[in-house]
Amino acid sequence: MTNSDISDVFSLLSKLMDIHDENSFKSKSYATAAFQIDRLPKELSELPRTDIASQKGVGESVAKKIIELLDTGELSQLNELIEKTPEGILDLLKIKGIGPKKISTIWKELGVESPGELLYACNENRLVNYKGFGAKSQQSIKEALEFYFSNQERYLYAAIAPIAKQLDQFFKRLFSVDWVFITGAFRRQCDIIDELEFLILSPVEMILEALSANEHFSLEREEDDVLHFKFQGCIYITIYSCDEENLPQLLFFTSGTAEFNDAFDTQFPDIDYNNEATGDDQFFEAAGIQFIAPCLREDASVIELAKAHAIPDLIQVSDIKGIIHNHSTWSDGLFSIEEMAKACIEKGYEYLVMSDHSVTSFYANGLSVDRIRQQQEEIDRLNDKLYPFKIFKSIECDILGDGRLDYEDAVLASFDLVITSIHQNLKMTEEKAMMRLMGAITNPYTRILGHPTGRLLLSRKEYPIDHAKIIDACKEHHVVIEINANPRRLDLDWRWIRYAVKQGVMLSINPDAHSIDGIDDVGYGVFSAQKGMMTAKNNLSSLSLQEFEIFLKSKKIN
Numbered sequence: 001m002t003n004s005d006i007s008d009v010f011s012l013l014s015k016l017m018d019i020h021d022e023n024s025f026k027s028k029s030y031a032t033a034a035f036q037i038d039r040l041p042k043e044l045s046e047l048p049r050t051d052i053a054s055q056k057g058v059g060e061s062v063a064k065k066i067i068e069l070l071d072t073g074e075l076s077q078l079n080e081l082i083e084k085t086p087e088g089i090l091d092l093l094k095i096k097g098i099g100p101k102k103i104s105t106i107w108k109e110l111g112v113e114s115p116g117e118l119l120y121a122c123n124e125n126r127l128v129n130y131k132g133f134g135a136k137s138q139q140s141i142k143e144a145l146e147f148y149f150s151n152q153e154r155y156l157y158a159a160i161a162p163i164a165k166q167l168d169q170f171f172k173r174l175f176s177v178d179w180v181f182i183t184g185a186f187r188r189q190c191d192i193i194d195e196l197e198f199l200i201l202s203p204v205e206m207i208l209e210a211l212s213a214n215e216h217f218s219l220e221r222e223e224d225d226v227l228h229f230k231f232q233g234c235i236y237i238t239i240y241s242c243d244e245e246n247l248p249q250l251l252f253f254t255s256g257t258a259e260f261n262d263a264f265d266t267q268f269p270d271i272d273y274n275n276e277a278t279g280d281d282q283f284f285e286a287a288g289i290q291f292i293a294p295c296l297r298e299d300a301s302v303i304e305l306a307k308a309h310a311i312p313d314l315i316q317v318s319d320i321k322g323i324i325h326n327h328s329t330w331s332d333g334l335f336s337i338e339e340m341a342k343a344c345i346e347k348g349y350e351y352l353v354m355s356d357h358s359v360t361s362f363y364a365n366g367l368s369v370d371r372i373r374q375q376q377e378e379i380d381r382l383n384d385k386l387y388p389f390k391i392f393k394s395i396e397c398d399i400l401g402d403g404r405l406d407y408e409d410a411v412l413a414s415f416d417l418v419i420t421s422i423h424q425n426l427k428m429t430e431e432k433a434m435m436r437l438m439g440a441i442t443n444p445y446t447r448i449l450g451h452p453t454g455r456l457l458l459s460r461k462e463y464p465i466d467h468a469k470i471i472d473a474c475k476e477h478h479v480v481i482e483i484n485a486n487p488r489r490l491d492l493d494w495r496w497i498r499y500a501v502k503q504g505v506m507l508s509i510n511p512d513a514h515s516i517d518g519i520d521d522v523g524y525g526v527f528s529a530q531k532g533m534m535t536a537k538n539n540l541s542s543l544s545l546q547e548f549e550i551f552l553k554s555k556k557i558n
Contacts (some may be wrong), residue, residue, distance in 0.1 A: 001045055001070060007038035009075055010062070015093055016081040018100035019107070033062045045070055088114025088459070096144045097137075105130055110363055111424060116459020119145040120488055124514045125332045126363055153194070153234060156457055158487030158524055160186070160193045163235065167196065174210050175202050181247075183254040184238070189295040189527040191457060191490050195236035199250055204241045249273035252280035256297035263300035295531045302533075312535045315509075317526045319536035321544050322351040323519055325396065325419055325450065325482065325510035330375050331356035332364040334515040337375075337391065338382055343516040345389050350545040354379065355394040355419050360406040364423075367395065369411055376414065390545060392416040392552075396450060398423055403439015405446075412445040416552055419482070419510075421450030422463075430464035437465060441473045444557055448508055448540075449474060451484040451491040459488065467496045471505055478555065480506045480540050483532075485525025486518070497532025508540035 014031035017023065036057025037044070044052055044066055053063035069075050082090070092103050092115055106112045109130060112121055122142040127133040149159065164186050171180040184197030200207055204225055211217045211229070217237075220228040225241040242250045252273070253261050265271075268287040275286070284291045289306040293314065296302045305311050323344050327333035333340070337354055344352045356375070357366040367375065372395070379391050393415050398406045399422045405412065412418055420440040428436070440446050452470060453462030474481050481500055484491045492500065492507070500507055509525035511518050522541070529539065536542040543551060 001073065003037050003040050003043055006044060006066060006069055007034045009069060009078060010034035010037065010065075012093075013075065013078045013081070015100040016078070016085060019085070019089065019104045020081060021104065030062070033057055033059075037066075086113040088117070091115050092118065095141070095148055097140055098144070102132060105132060111426075114456075114459045115145055115148055116456050116488065119149070120456055120459070120486075123518075124327070124364065125334055129363060129365060150234070152458075153236065154458060155193045155235070156487050157186070157189065157191050157193055157527070158521075160196065160235070163231075164196050167198070167231070167237070171198060171200060175200055181251055183240075183251060187255050187294045188257075188297060189531055191487075191494075191528060195238055196231075197238045197240070197254055199240045199242055199247060199254065201242055201244065201247060207239060207241055245274060248278065248280050248282065252283055255280065255294045257299070259299050260297045260302070263303055267303060293530070295527070296533065298531070312533065314530040315526055315534050315536045315539055315542065317523050319539065319542045320509060320522050320526070321349065322353065322541050322548055323349050323511060323513065323522065324353040324448070324508055324541045325355045325394075325484075326352060326513045326519070327356050327364075327396075328354060330371065331361070331366055332514060337378060338386075340513070340516065340519075341382060341386055341389065341391055343519060345386070347519065351390045351392060351548060353392045353394045353417065355396045357423075358395050358397045358406050360398040360400065361396075361423055366398075369407070372411065372414065388545075390549075392548075394419060396421055399436050399440045401425055401436065403436045405440065405443055409445065413557065415445075417447035417555075418445045419448040419450045420446045422454055426454050426460070426463055428463045430466065433463045433465050434469070437470055438473060441470070441477050441479050446477075446479055447552075447555060448480045448482050448510075450482045450510075451489050451512070452481060453491050453493070455491050455493075456488050457490065462491070468499065471496065471500045471503055474500075475503050475505045480508050483507050483509045483525050483529055485509055485511045485521045485523075485528070487521060487524045490524065490528045492532075494528045494531035497529060497534055501532065501534050501538050506540055507534065507538055510541065 010030045011034040014027045014034065017027040017030070040055055044055065049067055052058060052066055053060045058066070065075055089103060089107055092098055095115060106118060110121060110126060112118045119142065121127060122138055122145065127138040127141065128135055164182060168180060168182050179201035181199040183199055184195065185193050186196055204227065207227060216232050217229045220230055227239045227241070229237040229239065231237050240250055240254060271283055271286055273283065281291050284306065290309045290311050292302055292306050292311065296311070302311070326340055328335060328337045328340055341352050357364040359366045359368055376393050379393050382391055394417050395415050396419045399420050400406055405420060422436060437449070437452065441449060453465060455462035471481065481492055483497065489512070497507065509522055509529055511521040511525065513519045513521065
């Protein structure tokens, strides 16, 4: 073990002690030891054990720990701290500009345990409410987190989409507009992307020659007509070289999963993939079945639906008529209600459902009863001003630990609709999570169940629930299930959207927008809904203003 390794151990020990609010004097002494050890001229591992304590910046106490490290390769005190520290907190230590004291605040007061959760909190403008943070520090932390995530090897669809489009345009300029096709998981609209895949109608030699001088592309390996690159040192790119004859076949098989491809090939063994097809749609025609959109080519079950011509017309972004579930400066949003409403009008929407946080979400400036009245008066004034556009009065009401909502019925009755969500104490058993969710679903004021599993993709696992029971309960109690379109959530997951659609449960694609830009996240929700084989008629936010008002009246408690 080198001095540098030992220094890193003491540095981490010091930081974790600060995060856990342990003895500050010892923490500082370990930080000092780390600094001094890294600069010692001789390796401690080469010294007699009796000489270690006499080295500059060491001393008897630190020397004992160094000897433990040298003898065992571990430090028991550090192991104990790591054992009680969430893994994501250790990842936060890698983010530039966030020291242990701030991490302690972020974890213990804000309840954030990973870089992804912290970025989500920054996007929701939550850090500014805590001591030691301001708008500038929140912005700098956000930028540091975005840089951190830009150097990971797995990406959210929304994060990789701009790069995929840039690369698509770059390849088309380099080769030809008609010679480049994006394929793979990105074409299937998967929520998490591990690599970007392209078909290029060009020989391998020409592709290599065209990219060899480009410093952004490094060749990882070559396999027959397949080239594997790393783009900018962190994004995996696979390029399939093809000619006009095998392009449709290659596009078909690279667009589907192995399960889908195997099932199709087994069921239609007589398909001639070299019959001068001009697109992969012609293979479905040759099989005598309905066209299967790339986003649905995940498993074998969709083939049976295609045989029966039972795949519905999938929902489109243009089908969204209203923007449900939004936050304003009344809680943790970045824009006023009027600014959010005018943005919706400019984007062609018919209505806005304003759903700021409830009182229990103190960290998000949740609304007290008095502030609810004030906000509702403002909405009345804005509705007079912005007619015929309409703003609906809503709340994102916290589901408490015992399944209750955090307002009395009289307050809940003042809203046009109530969205209920779990925001705190997310580490639960399935029994606990189900109790809380069922408590909300059976509450007569709940109209929409918000982000039902609490997941943050690539950042926070969902709490365990029995999806089928939740969906069935929502059907029984006429509760709409949210498809939270924030690309870090996409919750309800598309796999369970299919079940909900089959059960006849109404869903709602909602952006959970905390800014004007966040309104456009409905597009990601639509992509996920398409994978869930959802139509516009299954979606609450596809109702026109008049239809939405009728829906609310039909659900009103007298």
